[in-house]
Amino acid sequence: MLTFIIRRLLIVIPMLLVISFLVYLGLELTPGDAVSHMIDPEAASQMSPAQFEALREALGLNKSFLERYATWVYNMLHGDFGRSLSGGVPISEIFLDRLPATLELSFLALLFSTVIGCSLGTISALKRGTATDSSLTVIGMLGVSIPEFFFGLVSILIFALHLRWLPVGGRLMPGYETFLDRAPHIILPALVLSLMMTAGVMRYSRAAMLDSLSREFIRTARSKGLPEWRINFVHGFRVALTPVVVLIGFRLPTLIGGSVIIEEVFQWPGIGSEFIGAVRGADYPLVMMIALFSVFAVLMASLIVDVLTAIIDPRVRLS
């Protein structure tokens, strides 16, 4: 198991290199560079070509594409993640500042969707064909098909503006306020972010549970005289868990990327909103880092899924 994990971690390095090159190439191919985005058109019209050149040189944009990429990789390997072109802030600082907010939101959303999705899906499967099952199915379909920004706005309208139960948005910095002060701010965005995934997990765990309950070992368990709860949960649910864990694991990176819209709607100062600005401004060091981070998240999620399935399902062997 340990060799497997180490090997998988080593594979991550060449993959990150290849992907970083592709992203770099993509940025190179987009029209305009950081300089043309940084300076507003009016000021730009009064600048001499020499001034432009000087600015480009200062930012290292005058070198050839491959040279710049090589420098970037060299710096990366030495732990220098570069500075944002637009503000001059070190990117590591931006990450330290923004990443906790995004991770906080994503993991809470993951927790909500896993717990709510699995329980509702299991209830749905156990009450198959009843009114409960049908209404949960309808709710699930709604959850999958209505876009999350809409849910976000509606929930702000209802819970923040009308009922005044929860704040409209924003995030309080850790350390300055108590947990109880901070907690209400994350509830709405986390719930809305988890909603779509909850619906997915629910449908999926319902199907997995039904499949598992129709298998023959359930009949064997029943023939042993076990009580119904043990048949359903110890035997049925445990087997249904494997496909559900795979689904949840692979949704993990999507959740980090998918929080872009929710972060905008709820004014949540995470990495997602930063990403939008960086792409608009052709701020390539920042875009590169965020892109690499997402790739890293995907690769890590797939590693976690593999390890988890091996733990849950004894038939799976890591090699």
Added chain:
Amino acid sequence: MTGEVALSVKNLKTFFYTNNRCNKAVNGVSFDIKKGRTLCVVGESGCGKSVTASTIMQLLPSLSRIEEGSITYHAEAGDIRIDQLDRDGKEMRRIRGSEIAMIFQDPMTALNPVYTIGFQIGESLKYHTDLSAKARHAKVVDLLANMGIPEPERRAKEYPHKYSGGMRQRALIAMAMSCNPKILIADEPTTALDVTIQAQIFRLMDELKEQHGTAIMLITHDMGVVAELADEVIVMYMGNIVEAGTVDDILRRPKHPYTRALLDSIPVLGRGRNQDIKSIRGATPDPYQRPKGCQFSPRCDFATETCSAMPDEEYITETHRVSCHHYKDISQHD
């Protein structure tokens, strides 16, 4: 003790309801399962063999029910009417696994893939005995050893996928026998196994019968198995018992045209490759459009008009009974 009735089924009818139609899967069967004896139930697919077994265990799907008749389990503490028990009620759960145990057709799918064999056998003990965890483990290892599984201590900790088909079936038998049930119902336990393993499994079951006086109800469609293991035989067709008797009654003196046709359709070793194997003409009728009267009449060579009425069960000898209008005429040719 041997020969005492352990369970008696009287005029049992189990019907399935799907799409507003009723399938009379088991339509009035009566038989006894006796201690220390093997009762074989034979018949082609869909004749109601397995449904009869599931009915005794109350393991029927939700859209089916016992329509009529009785299943009486003669327990040491007194008779229990299984048909009147709540399907998943406490009493039924107590009987399942501890008094009446069942083994299934396909050992490859009958075990839960995510739990060790030891855990799955131990589960029965946990719910039916007062043994401590340690004692349960010892008992599991003991059971596996009795089933001829090598290195039982290590094997108990392994998952089903590490077991071969034959070993899984042994593990399932160990599970079924863990609480010393009075009755063991085996639903085609060797259909999914190869022939050499079949023989081992049957020898095992025979030993259990001898040692513990377990009553065995063995469902099969293999006449070779019947000749080998059975003490009594029931022949079923379309939810009815067409003929029942001791193994000699059925194999040597078959009376019902269906039993005779069934026996004629089996190749016999030693008769050479040119032996005449007769198939039964026609196909099993649709259970929703049953023939009138004797269910076998459309496929029967001896059918006459009288066969459009259901024949009564007649006792030829004390043990041998048959449901056929013409069995006397037919056996005259013998």
